[in-house]
Amino acid sequence: MATANPTPAEGGTRRRQEAERFAESMGGRVDSFHFAFGDTDAYIIGDFPDAASAAAVVRTVNASGRVKATTTVLMTPEEVDQVVEKRGSYRPPGT
Numbered sequence: 001m002a003t004a005n006p007t008p009a010e011g012g013t014r015r016r017q018e019a020e021r022f023a024e025s026m027g028g029r030v031d032s033f034h035f036a037f038g039d040t041d042a043y044i045i046g047d048f049p050d051a052a053s054a055a056a057v058v059r060t061v062n063a064s065g066r067v068k069a070t071t072t073v074l075m076t077p078e079e080v081d082q083v084v085e086k087r088g089s090y091r092p093p094g095t
Helices: 011-025 051-063 077-085
Strands: 029-035 042-047
Touching: 011 029, 011 042, 011 051
Parallel strands: none
Antiparallel strands: 029 042
């Protein structure tokens, strides 16, 4: 989710605490927070009341210029079951 190397003075625990505080201030919560090796420095799984709240978190974090955050919407198996049941009328392009 983010490129957010902690400074030596902050450490990882303090960054996680700040992520939790910020998520709660936006009506959400952090379910898990992990630092990683590679192109992405941290993965945060959170839960927010709606897509607008999650998007506001990413916009605010990116506006700082110190972190580059992206989101991936995760779905539960039950939500996928609901998707499978939805039907609509669709005409593919060119048909």
